Amino acid sequence: MQSNQELFHIALDAASQSYSPYSHFRVGAALLCDDGTVVLGTNVENRSFGLTICAERSAIVSAISSGKKKFHSIAIATPDSNYPVSPCGACRQVLSEFLSPETAVIFGPRLENAVATTIGALLPFDALHELARSDKKA
Ligand code: THU
Numbered sequence: 001m002q003s004n005q006e007l008f009h010i011a012l013d014a015a016s017q018s019y020s021p022y023s024h025f026r027v028g029a030a031l032l033c034d035d036g037t038v039v040l041g042t043n044v045e046n047r048s049f050g051l052t053i054c055a056e057r058s059a060i061v062s063a064i065s066s067g068k069k070k071f072h073s074i075a076i077a078t079p080d081s082n083y084p085v086s087p088c089g090a091c092r093q094v095l096s097e098f099l100s101p102e103t104a105v106i107f108g109p110r111l112e113n114a115v116a117t118t119i120g121a122l123l124p125f126d127a128l129h130e131l132a133r134s135d136k137k138a
Pocket of ligand 1: 020023025026027042043044045052053054055056085086087088091
């Protein structure tokens with residue numbers, strides 16, 4: 001299974017697939033599944049700006065679409081920033097739907113100044129769990 005460092009380098013590679021002609025801000029995500037596979041995501045922008053999909057959400061959507069159910073960690077690389085850019089609020093919410101609060105998250109422009117944290121730290125006081133009982137899920 002990949003270390004956080006290896007996962008971060010995979011996220012950096014994924015950023016090279018970014019479709020970001022409007023912001024010119026590339027983001028790559030590497031989501032390590034409990035089965036040992038890594039699912040990639042990148043940001044996909046749109047000329048109707050509000051339709052942009054972040055790298056984190058594109059990784060989650062891809063993983064769920066391929067039947068992945070449990071996740072070990074996620075790395076997010078933003079090679080065009082000079083400081084660690086953390087996941088946006090929408091991505092924190094979507095990640096928290098599928099990743100437990102203890103799940104490791106590493107983000108940054110480079111490994112040397114990356115931040116290692118957890119889903120729970122990024123989204124404290126998470127709510128509405130009673131609506132997400134596993135026996136109700138499709
Ligand atoms: N973006 C992500 O993909 N993930 C983040 O965590 C922050 C922002 C993307 C959205 C947009 O394409 C670009 O970065 C600038 O906001």
